[in-house]
Amino acid sequence: MADATRQLARCAAVLAAAPSDLGAWLDVGLALEDAGRAGEAASAIAELGRAASELGQVALAVACARWLDERDGDAARELTDRIARTHCAESDRIDRSSRPRPPAPPREAPSAASRPDPANLDEAVAAAKDAVERAVRAARERAGDRLPPTPLLSVLGAQDIRALIGVTQLSMRVPGDVILDLGQPAESLYWLARGAALVTRGDEVLGELRAGAFFGEIALLAGTTRTATVTCTSPCWLLEVPAEAVERLATAAPRLATVLAEYARARLLANLMRTSELFSRLSDDERRTVLRRFEPHIARAGDAIVREGADNDRMHVIVSGRCEVRADDELLSELTVGDAFGEASLLRRAPASADVVAVEHTVTLSLSREQFDDVAVAHPELLAEVYKLLVERERQNASIAHDASDLIL
Template sequence: MVSLGDVRRSASALFAQGQHLAALRLYDAIVAAAPLDFDARIRVADCALALGDPGAAKVYRAAAWYCLKSGHPLAALVCARVLEAHGADSSDLTAALVVNYGSESERLGKVAARVALPADTLPVPVPDVRLAAPADALPQALLRAEHATDQFTDYPESLHPIPLLSAMTEAAFRRVLSTLVLRRLPVGALVIREGEPGNSFFFVAAGQLTVYATDGLGRKTELAQLGEGAVFGEMALLSAQPRSATVGCLAEVDLLEVGRQSLSTLADELGAVAEALHAFTRDRLLANLMATSPLFKPFNRMQQRDLLRRFTSHDVAPGTVVINEGEEGRGLFVVLSGELDVSRRQADGTAVPLGGLRTGDVFGEISLLRNVRTSATVVAQRSATVLFLAREYVARIVEAMPEIRSYLEALAEDREIDNQLVLGEDDTPADERILI
């Protein structure tokens, strides 16, 4: 027998080659071995639809209801969109989705669950698709896919919210659902490309994607992998900046896209949508910051959250002066998003650029540790969000946590050396700079 993952990949390849009946037979084998594999059921319907069989509609509906009840609402929405595209009514599915996953639903909870897909390692008996298919292969596959979970009853009592959508008012939720565009992509397809304009964002309904950045030499660095329930692309949309990474498909992928133009049609709900989107993006940036910043590393999760509550958040417009050279240090700053420029005044009054600050960078530490006035000016180059921690609280943390003091002192020392090199103030003898 072959593993479920290998069977799925073979079926996907056959479907991409236009061998829809052969692909259907492999997806049917998965459903027979693993009835809870809703993705295989949906793919059976895809194959039947490609073969022109109207029985596909019943499978989409049955799979959608299972997904709604088992904690996979985005997959249910994929089925609804396919039905709508072929003239079928799916309003009952979208209504049930709002009732169960909207902000007012009593079924949403922190202690929630979803019925998982079967493991890719599960052995699956497969037919030899090189041989002619039985005459009843298509109707039997449709029948199995439609009724695969008829006897299943172990549904979760509490459901996970849908990222971003479940935080909206139900009115905004309904309106956004109506704008979602289904995109079904094959293995290897690129969803977004680094450097292109950010005109939309995406929900991952099914499949696996890779996120990577490319340097000037063409070398790729994987930043993350995304699966069901992930949201991506919203930062470029909000900031109106180019995409910072490329996202490609590692498997067949179902995405739900929200475009800038679609959002503009939600005039009366735009405020609620924008508020939810900004809150979602901020929460994700904060989570990334806690996971990656050395400033938060010495603390456990509860301490990290307590520390974050001590920070105040400030949205700054391009050109805003965050720190003015020569003023008394007010506290410690962390860049949550955006870009800022750092400069120092020369004796003749001209400003010399010292560098830039990006997401996750900490600044303001030199004046606090040395107890001197600020030695540079920091200005927002583009729209940015900056976290601020007052100097009194910084002093308490530095005193209580030697690791934080060590981190800030090392940061200050490195920054002062870099500044001296930029300004030509390095008085180290030339022979001591030679590396042998």
């Protein structure tokens, strides 16, 4: 218990020094529980949840409600109702033109020399309660009458939000924990309430996720396996919404499906900018301009995205999954994330010279012939990369044909 007392005193000192740090507030609540003070812990977490909701840190507010659900059902229901009323589609407090406010940055912990050990647990608890009261006052001073919309909630009615929170699962993760892995089946949507996580594909870093971010929607919407790996880089509170619940709510509130699709497309584009050599010669601004013209396309395993001999009016870039290029039942090449195909038909304005078949559930972003022509004029660097790709592919195909002739002889 002595260790728990010292830890509580340390957390209280950190929060007292930085009362706007919601992460430090959370640490105080958890330290109170570890010290055996369940009632004070529930009170601190309930106050934190209310403050987080008023400050627009809705993922943290929902996480607090889920934490309370196993410890204080009345407090959990009260907080859930508050979140639902405040952040629902009908709320008059939501300002659709505003953006979410970033969390206050964590402060450096006071040095050990400035934190004398408490005489006993009661003294540490008193310090923790005083720090929480300061944090409550600080939150009230920062809160405003109007709040930014929360993508996952502000398109739902209050009752739908209650249902969503009710099926959401809370877990606590440590640095190094893999939340989802490349190639795994998609079974949930995730929402990061606290901490940070790194998004990677192989050795390539695609980005970083911070508190308030939701992820996992790409594979969920497309019906594919996970397109990247997400790993915790700090202690995380993670919310998980089962796929069935997402589907049920999206049916009841179609706008939710639209929001998820918009976020999925934006994330696919961002990932594509980092993984495809096709866009390597464009600046970041040029990439964003070009990629906005691409449209998502989903293919199931066995689907022919391009058929040999047929007119093809689109160039595709793979963002998840794998494809095979075949001609006369012969495998010419395999394509994976970041690879492009269909460019030969657009450049030559001729029928496709091979089949491109999805080996597994595959998502591509495609550019129509008209859009391709516009982009080629505005961005000749991209056209040069497409020509380079075409020449390399023809060389590979010729090599394969030559090798096959040798085998026949």
